[in-house]
Amino acid sequence: MYKLWNALNKFKDNCEIVDLSHPVAPESPLWTGFEPIRERVVYNFKEHKFLAKEYTLASQNSTHIDAPGHFYEPGILLHELDINDMILPLIVIDKSKEASENPDYTISPEDIIEWEKEYGEIIEGSFVALRTDWSQRKENFNNVDEEGVAHYPGWSIEACEYLIDKRKVKAIGHETSDTDASCLTLKTGWLDVETYVLSKGIYQVELLKDLYKMPATGSIILVSYPNVIDAPGFTARCLGIKLK
Numbered sequence: 001m002y003k004l005w006n007a008l009n010k011f012k013d014n015c016e017i018v019d020l021s022h023p024v025a026p027e028s029p030l031w032t033g034f035e036p037i038r039e040r041v042v043y044n045f046k047e048h049k050f051l052a053k054e055y056t057l058a059s060q061n062s063t064h065i066d067a068p069g070h071f072y073e074p075g076i077l078l079h080e081l082d083i084n085d086m087i088l089p090l091i092v093i094d095k096s097k098e099a100s101e102n103p104d105y106t107i108s109p110e111d112i113i114e115w116e117k118e119y120g121e122i123i124e125g126s127f128v129a130l131r132t133d134w135s136q137r138k139e140n141f142n143n144v145d146e147e148g149v150a151h152y153p154g155w156s157i158e159a160c161e162y163l164i165d166k167r168k169v170k171a172i173g174h175e176t177s178d179t180d181a182s183c184l185t186l187k188t189g190w191l192d193v194e195t196y197v198l199s200k201g202i203y204q205v206e207l208l209k210d211l212y213k214m215p216a217t218g219s220i221i222l223v224s225y226p227n228v229i230d231a232p233g234f235t236a237r238c239l240g241i242k243l244k
Contacts, residue, residue: 026038034058069198078231088220149182155179
């Protein structure tokens with residue numbers, strides 16, 4: 001009768017839970033095309049004896065999940081995602097040094113292959129996160145230069161093809177506000193990598209935080225969000241779970 005409860009106690013004794021999400025606030029990082037969250041007090045304690053607020057925010061505010069239908073019109077939307085895919089093995093590929101030296105760094109298949117030489121082949125059905133330590137930036141989050149051009153790291157289509165076609169991952173994630181390295185978007189004028197990833201029917205999480213706290217392999221990610229009907233995505237709370 002108490003097997004699950006006993007298992008939960010053992011789990012908590014042996015594991016550490018890391019919040020991989022930014023809080024949702026007006027100052028939270030978000031894509032430049034969206035407005036910060038706004039709130040209005042609808043009921044207050046002085047007049048109504050309870051507190052309730054109304055929020056206005058983009059579906060992709062702060063740390064958020066993108067359903068395939070966000071960039072791929074035939075793609076499924078948030079409420080159609082398989083809940084079994086919300087708890088996955090977490091793989092963290094650390095490119096923070098490269099990103100600090102070159103903010104336009106674009107991860108390639110060769111980077112992933114080199115990672116696999118050290119840590120082993122990425123297992124099928126995993127969540128692969130690109131660590132760049134971009135979430136530690138305190139100002140000018142998108143690293144916009146004097147000419148108004150953004151410079152931040154990201155994925156290449158070739159790297160995502162490798163993960164999706166060869167390793168059959170369930171999801172990817174990153175600490176920046178876009179899937180694509182900004183230099184790729186500058187060349188094409190579009191988010192081609194994000195379009196490709198979501199067209200393959202997997203989901204992604206953007207604006208992850210503190211991936212440096214997670215090991216390269218052996219941990220788990222839990223992605224939670226409101227089950228909004230027909231939503232292309234929504235603000236998410238992501239928890240990393242690792243052994244103590």
